[in-house]
Amino acid sequence: MSNETEKMTPDLRAFIEEWKDKPGNLIMVLHKVQQTYGYIPREIAIETSELLKVPLAKIYGVVTFYNFFKLQKAGKYIIQVCLGTACYLRGGDDLIKEFERQLGVGVNTTTSDGLFSIEAVRCLGCCGLAPVAVVNGDVHGKLEAKDVAGIIEKYRTLG
Amino acid sequence: MAKLTLDDLRKMRGERQKAMEMRDNSNKDAQVIVGMGTCGIAAGAKEVFTTLIDTLTEKGLTNVLVRQTGCMGLCHAEPTVEVVVADMPTVIYGHVDAATAKEIVEKHVIGKAIVEAKILEKPSVDIVKEK
Amino acid sequence: MAYQSYVLICGGTACCSGGADNLVTEFASCLEAAGLKDKVQVVKTGCLGFCEQGPIVKILPQGTFYVQVKKDDVKDIVAEHLVKGRVVQRLCYDPEQATDVVAEANIPFYQKQYRIVLRNCGVIDPEKIEDYIARDGYKAIEKVLFEMTPEQVVDEMLKSGLRGRGGAGFPTGMKWKFAQQQPKGQKYMVCNADEGDPGAYMDRSTLEGDPHSILEAMIIAGYAIGATKGFIYIRAEYPLAIHRLQVAISQATELGLLGKDILGSGFDFEIELRFGAGAFVCGEETALLQSIEGNRGMPRPRPPFPAVKGLWGRPTVINNVETLANIPVIINKGADWFSKIGTATTKGTKVFALTGKVNNSGLIEVPMGTTLREIIFDIGGGIRGGHQFKAAQTGGPSGGIIPPQFLDTPIDYESLAKIGSIMGSGGLIVMDETDCVVDIAKFYLDFTVDESCGKCAPCRIGGRKLLNYLNKISEGRGTEQDIADMRSICDAMNKASLCGLGQTASNPVRSTLQYFMDEYLEHINDKKCRSGKCSKLIRYTIDAAKCKGCTMCARKCPAGAIAGSVKVPHVIDPAKCIKCGACEATCKFGAISHG
Numbered sequence: 001m002s003n004e005t006e007k008m009t010p011d012l013r014a015f016i017e018e019w020k021d022k023p024g025n026l027i028m029v030l031h032k033v034q035q036t037y038g039y040i041p042r043e044i045a046i047e048t049s050e051l052l053k054v055p056l057a058k059i060y061g062v063v064t065f066y067n068f069f070k071l072q073k074a075g076k077y078i079i080q081v082c083l084g085t086a087c088y089l090r091g092g093d094d095l096i097k098e099f100e101r102q103l104g105v106g107v108n109t110t111t112s113d114g115l116f117s118i119e120a121v122r123c124l125g126c127c128g129l130a131p132v133a134v135v136n137g138d139v140h141g142k143l144e145a146k147d148v149a150g151i152i153e154k155y156r157t158l159g
Numbered sequence: 160m161a162k163l164t165l166d167d168l169r170k171m172r173g174e175r176q177k178a179m180e181m182r183d184n185s186n187k188d189a190q191v192i193v194g195m196g197t198c199g200i201a202a203g204a205k206e207v208f209t210t211l212i213d214t215l216t217e218k219g220l221t222n223v224l225v226r227q228t229g230c231m232g233l234c235h236a237e238p239t240v241e242v243v244v245a246d247m248p249t250v251i252y253g254h255v256d257a258a259t260a261k262e263i264v265e266k267h268v269i270g271k272a273i274v275e276a277k278i279l280e281k282p283s284v285d286i287v288k289e290k
Numbered sequence: 291m292a293y294q295s296y297v298l299i300c301g302g303t304a305c306c307s308g309g310a311d312n313l314v315t316e317f318a319s320c321l322e323a324a325g326l327k328d329k330v331q332v333v334k335t336g337c338l339g340f341c342e343q344g345p346i347v348k349i350l351p352q353g354t355f356y357v358q359v360k361k362d363d364v365k366d367i368v369a370e371h372l373v374k375g376r377v378v379q380r381l382c383y384d385p386e387q388a389t390d391v392v393a394e395a396n397i398p399f400y401q402k403q404y405r406i407v408l409r410n411c412g413v414i415d416p417e418k419i420e421d422y423i424a425r426d427g428y429k430a431i432e433k434v435l436f437e438m439t440p441e442q443v444v445d446e447m448l449k450s451g452l453r454g455r456g457g458a459g460f461p462t463g464m465k466w467k468f469a470q471q472q473p474k475g476q477k478y479m480v481c482n483a484d485e486g487d488p489g490a491y492m493d494r495s496t497l498e499g500d501p502h503s504i505l506e507a508m509i510i511a512g513y514a515i516g517a518t519k520g521f522i523y524i525r526a527e528y529p530l531a532i533h534r535l536q537v538a539i540s541q542a543t544e545l546g547l548l549g550k551d552i553l554g555s556g557f558d559f560e561i562e563l564r565f566g567a568g569a570f571v572c573g574e575e576t577a578l579l580q581s582i583e584g585n586r587g588m589p590r591p592r593p594p595f596p597a598v599k600g601l602w603g604r605p606t607v608i609n610n611v612e613t614l615a616n617i618p619v620i621i622n623k624g625a626d627w628f629s630k631i632g633t634a635t636t637k638g639t640k641v642f643a644l645t646g647k648v649n650n651s652g653l654i655e656v657p658m659g660t661t662l663r664e665i666i667f668d669i670g671g672g673i674r675g676g677h678q679f680k681a682a683q684t685g686g687p688s689g690g691i692i693p694p695q696f697l698d699t700p701i702d703y704e705s706l707a708k709i710g711s712i713m714g715s716g717g718l719i720v721m722d723e724t725d726c727v728v729d730i731a732k733f734y735l736d737f738t739v740d741e742s743c744g745k746c747a748p749c750r751i752g753g754r755k756l757l758n759y760l761n762k763i764s765e766g767r768g769t770e771q772d773i774a775d776m777r778s779i780c781d782a783m784n785k786a787s788l789c790g791l792g793q794t795a796s797n798p799v800r801s802t803l804q805y806f807m808d809e810y811l812e813h814i815n816d817k818k819c820r821s822g823k824c825s826k827l828i829r830y831t832i833d834a835a836k837c838k839g840c841t842m843c844a845r846k847c848p849a850g851a852i853a854g855s856v857k858v859p860h861v862i863d864p865a866k867c868i869k870c871g872a873c874e875a876t877c878k879f880g881a882i883s884h885g
Contacts, residue, residue, distance in 0.1 A: 023602060024564070026584035031526060031565050058585075065586040065743075066567030068526050085489030085683070085719045086645035088733055122570075122737070125491035125528070126201045127645035128234025128652065139201035162546025165432060165553045168423070175424035194412055196498045197530050198491075229499020231412030232653035234645075236336060241412075246292050248350035253336050271292035278298060278335035280348075283403035283655070285413070286619070287425045 006041040016051050026054060026062060030069060039070040075110040075117035077155045080134045084123030087131040091144070095131055096120055098145040102152055115156065189223045189268050190243040196230030202237035203256060210260040211240075215268075223268060233279055242267055252277040294329040295372055296350040302337025302649075302671060305344035310334070312361050313345060320368040330372055337650055337671050343383060356381040402664050404631070405655045406639050407492075407615040411499030416534050419541040422502040428547055430621035434510050435555035443514040443621075444470055450625035451637035452617075456482060456573070456610035457688065457714050458790070459636070459703040462617075465607055468597035469515040472605040477517040479508050480601065482578060482610040483524040483531070486570040487686030488737060490717035492641040493611035495653050497524070497531040500615065501538035505548065505561060507614035510621060512559045515607055519560055523578055526565040535563060570687070570741035573715075574789045575608050577743065588745045589789035612641055612716070632658035636702035640713065646683075646720035647674050656701075663697040666720055677722035681805075685714025687734045687741075688794035690801030691727065710801040712794065726823035727806040728813055731798045732760040738795040749792025752783040756799055765826040768814040777803065818885075825869045828884045832873075834859035836881035843873035843882060 015032045019025040029048060033040050040063050049056040063069040081087075081096045096107065099118050103111050110117040126132050129141025133151070140151055163171070191211055195204045211225045231239050236253025242263060243249045252263065254277055266274050299305075299313050317332045338346050343357035347367065354377055356367065363381055370376045405411075414421035422428070434443055448463030469477060481504060485493040497504060508520045524532055539561055542548040550558045564582050571577045572587040579601050581587040600606020616638060620628045629637045636658040642665065645651045649671035656665060662682055666672070673679050682692045690711030692699075699705050703713050721730065735757040744750045756779055759772045780796035780803075787793045803810065812818045819827040832843070832852075837859040844852040844860055851867040854860030862873070862882075874882040 024582050024584040027567055027581065028565060028584075031567070061586055062584070066569050068566075068568035083488065085686070085717065085733070086651070088488075089646050089719065089721065089725060121527070122486070122568075123488040123490065124197075125494050126198050126234075127489060127491065127643060128198055128237055129201060130645065130651075132201070141201060162544075162549075163553060165436065165555075168428060168432065168545075168547075168553060171420070172423050172426075172429070175420045179421075179424050196411075196495055197528075198495075200530070226415050227417070228413060229411040229416045230495040230653055232408060232495070232655075233650075234652040235650045236652075239412075248296060248353075250350075272331050273296055273298075273333045275333055278333065280338040283405040286404070286406055286409050286623075 005043055006037055008044055008047050009036055012036050012044075013051075016048065020052060026052065026059070027066075030059070030063065034069060037073075039073050041073075042071075073110075074119075075115055077116050077135050078119060079116060079151075080119045080121045080124070082122075082124045082126075082130070082132045082134070083120045084125075084127065084130075086127035087123075090130040092131040094145050095133060095143055095148065098148040099133075099152075102148055115159075116152070188245065190241075191223060191225045191263065191268070192228050192241040192243070193225070194229070194231045194233075194237065194239040194241075195227040198230060198234050199238045204238040206257055207238050207240065207255050207260045210257040211264060214261050214264040218264065218269065220264075220268070223264075236279055239279070244268060244271065247271060247273075249281075251279045251281060253279045293331045294326075295331075295352075297330060297332045297367075297372075298335045298338070298348040298350060299332065300338045300344060300346040300348075301334040302344070305337070305346055308345040308358075309361065310345040313347065313359060313364060316361050316364040317368070320365050321372070324368055324373055326368070326372060347381075355383060357383045402660060402668050403655055404639055404657050406619050406628075406631075407496060407612050407641050408499070408653070408655050409619065410503065411495060411653075414500065416499055416501055417537050419502060419538065419545065422500070426622055427502055427618075428506055430618035431506055431509050431513075431547070431552070433621055434513055435553060435557055440470060440514045440516065443510065446621065446625045447514070447617075450620045450628040451632075452613065452620060452628065453636060453703065454610065455612035455616075455640070455713075455715065457685070457712060459713060462609060462613055465597055465609070466511065466514050468595065469517075469605045469607045472598060474516060476519070476604045477515055478601045478604055478606040479512045479515065479517040479520040480578070480582070480606055480608045481508055481520065481522040481614055482573065482575075482608050483522055483528075484566045484573050484578060485525060485528075485611070485715060486566075486573050486741075487715055487717045489645055489719050490643050490686060490715050492643050492653060492716045494525075494528050494531050496611050496615050496641070497528070498534055501531075501534045502542065503615050503618055504535075504611060505538055505542055507609075507617035508561060509548070509552065509557075509559050510617055511607060511609065511614070513557055515605070517607070518558045519562070521562050521564050521582055521601075523564050523566060523572075523582055526567055532563065532565070539563070569743075570737070571743045571789070571791050574791055577789065578608065579606065586743070588743050589791075591788060610715070633700060633702040633705075635704050640701065640716060642716045642718040644670050644718050644720070647677060647722040647725070648672070648720040649674050658702045659700040661698050661700055662692065665701075665718065666697070670720065673720065673722050677724065679720070680723050680725060681721045681727070683711075683719040683721065683730070683798075684717065685712040685794075685797070686717045687737045688712060688790065688797055689714045689717075690797045691721075691730065691805065692801070693805040710804055711797070724821050724823075726764075726819055726821040727802040727809050728760060728764050728819070729821075729823040731802045732757065732764060734798040735760055735795070738791065742791065742795070746786075746788040746792060748783045748786040749788070749795060752779050752787075753792075753795055755779055756783075756796065760799070763810065763813050764819070764824040766813065766817040766824075768810075770811075770814060772814070773803065773807075773810060822884065828869045829864055830862050830867055830869065830871075830873060830882060830884045832860050832862055833881045833883065836879050838879055838881075840878070842876050842878070846872045846876045848872065 045059050083092050107118050107120050133140050193208050238255050239253050240255045241251045262274050345359050347356040347359045370378050444466045452462045453459040569587045572581045574589045577587040577589040596606045632638050639655050641655045696709045739753045739757050742749045759776050762768050780800045783796045839857040849866050849868045851863045
């Protein structure tokens with residue numbers, strides 16, 4: 001996706017130093033990587049593997065096992081549509097379809113302008129507000145398909 | 160803070176219990192408690208919290224404590240707010256928005272009357288106070 | 291000037307249909323006549339629960355609760371209660387318990403909930419350790435660290451009858467005992483806060499509302515088994531819970547309630563957070579341990595059990611959040627107190643996240659032995675929008691679907707297992723007649739197929755096969771032979787899978803096959819989905835009598851499936867129709883319907 005090369009930030013380097021000798025540090029370090037870049041960039045994974053003395057293959061294995069870790073940079077606005085049971089029963093899958101239709105991309109892909117990506121997530125824990133979609137931490141509850149256009153518009157104007 | 164000994168902890172508990180009782184019963188004090196779990200915040204509890212503080216400041220009320228708590232379990236009615244005013248029964252309001260928050264200050268805290276339509280029942284007895 | 295009394299009239303849906311609105315005007319006029327207009331405030335409220343006994347009237351500050359109040363009863367409540375201060379006995383739910391004098395109702399006997407785990411949620415400020423301490427917080431560790439031996443703590447747990455709330459219901463005291471009996475050396479205490487069920491958020495709310503209770507319980511467990519190090523394995527998707535735990539750990543450490551020589555007792559204990567990363571299988575003990583160690587979360591066969599060989603090969607106890615939240619209370623109030631709550635085999639309470647097609651969705655806690663009917667209809671206020679109850683689902687993707695005939699089953703581990711479901715971690719999802727069981731089974735299978743770690747074949751391949759059959763049936767291509775095949779796959783998965791995920795993944799299919807076979811057969815033989823959820827089985831038709839031939843639908847149809855000319859009734863070609871519903875939405879004459 002992105003061609004720019006990410007550089008390891010001093011903050012991340014310090015974090016790795018701090019965790020280097022703790023057993024079972026890999027997942028905590030990967031969380032920090034993703035928190036820093038929004039995904040796990042290949043070049044950072046290579047550097048992390050050297051610093052932690054963990055084979056790159058193992059890092060790849062862990063990253064691909066867990067849903068939370070991403071290998072590709074996501075859009076500026078990440079639309080997470082809840083597909084927990086309560087949201088599903090109240091129309092969560094219709095919401096996803098509507099987002100996909102309006103943005104012209106599928107789940108786990110990013111729009112060509114780099115603005116939006118759609119994710120289906122399992123239970124955000126706001127079942128009382130079902131169905132729910134979260135955009136960069138903002139919760140939109142009790143949604144219907146007709147609300148989708150307004151949400152997209154809101155973030156598009158923000159740019 | 161220094162590390163506690165057993166006696167320190169017991170003393171601290173006694174003092175805090177008294178402070179909490181005072182807060183509940185004292186003639187001057189009123190407490191407004193906002194449920195701020197993920198669910199409440201998602202439904203707008205933060206806005207309610209700031210509106211409560213702003214309205215109280217606006218009215219010049221300094222003897223009212225606004226504080227947060229976790230989920231009261233009334234997910235269908237988030238955001239929820241509990242109001243404790245001296246000489247009045249304690250009530251819980253559900254579906255509170257900025258407008259209701261203002262009303263709670265004006266009508267309930269100042270006017271000593273219950274705000275219409277949004278009251279809910281406390282879900283259970285308090286086992287800590289139960290003997 | 292504050293009012294003397296307040297009359298609360300329930301304005302919930304059930305009470306309103308029972309005539310609550312009339313009561314408001316009746317109270318107003320009776321109070322006026324009695325000269326109490328300015329002394330008593332009459333207020334309509336949200337749902338007060340206990341809907342089947344509505345309309346409900348509650349008088350504050352006494353808290354007197356009147357049920358099934360009719361218009362004619364109002365004058366008595368005003369004359370007796372509000373004027374003379376005497377309770378109107380015949381209107382009380384349980385006249386036995388009503389006293390003649392108006393007194394504070396200390397025991398709201400009408401309430402179905404009892405909160406042990408959630409005792410502090412919604413009461414204390416979770417970011418203030420002082421609030422927790424004031425409510426008997428860290429009192430249990432005083433008793434444990436200074437007055438009890440580790441053996442006594444384990445005995446107390448055994449006596450209480452507490453069983454693991456993570457799903458399987460293994461006795462907590464037994465788990466502790468196994469770990470305690472291992473030779474001395476490094477041991478670990480782990481809190482499982484990887485709440486991965488879709489539709490469940492009990493643990494998140496507990497951690498957000500009362501984080502210190504979990505820390506205190508872990509200290510107690512650590513002392514009992516001889517561990518000095520604890521880990522909380524929590525979902526990264528719970529940022530607020532993580533924040534509050536971090537605050538709680540630093541406060542407790544600062545006060546010396548965590549760390550070296552706690553309260554001068556000589557006992558050391560520290561807690562570290564470890565984040566999950568979105569893998570449902572990591573709720574399984576051995577997979578969770580793999581994940582803490584920084585590996586892919588793949589389960590391994592047991593024995594050896596974690597209590598013998600756990601984290602980094604050392605004895606480890608893993609308890610979930612809800613289990614732990616009970617422990618300080620059990621120590622403070624005693625095992626005898628705790629074991630009096632619940633049923634013969636299952637003690638204490640259970641927290642449920644009550645969601646789906648129910649009026650009052652919420653986080654509730656009830657004594658074990660409460661029935662599904664009480665939960666759904668009394669606490670939950672019944673089914674939304676006047677629909678019919680069709681089924682309840684407990685235990686998430688590992689649980690079963692419970693039909694109406696079992697609404698009166700008292701909930702405990704054994705009774706739920708008997709009707710083909712499990713307690714699980716506590717999701718309770720209510721469904722109405724607009725939900726399709728085949729679709730629901732598909733939803734859960736889709737989840738478990740996605741979340742299967744792929745290590746063992748029964749789960750990896752069996753789950754995929756089941757999902758293929760369900761897709762086939764929901765698209766109208768199923769045969770009766772498919773049902774027989776599904777049954778044998780279910781059995782194979784159940785018997786041969788390596789871990790709990792695979793062993794239980796077929797439960798949604800088994801239970802729907804057992805209780806809703808007629809619906810499966812309808813999909814297979816009649817190519818019909820009665821709730822209209824399976825879109826491939828929907829048929830759109832145009833009523834020729836109502837169709838004016840306006841051509842709107844034909845122009846809207848994205849598939850070109852509608853034929854007809856102006857002012858002549860149109861026809862839909864089912865072979866071309868993609869069931870998008872655009873035509874039905876467009877028709878101004880209500881001529882198009884689907885079924």
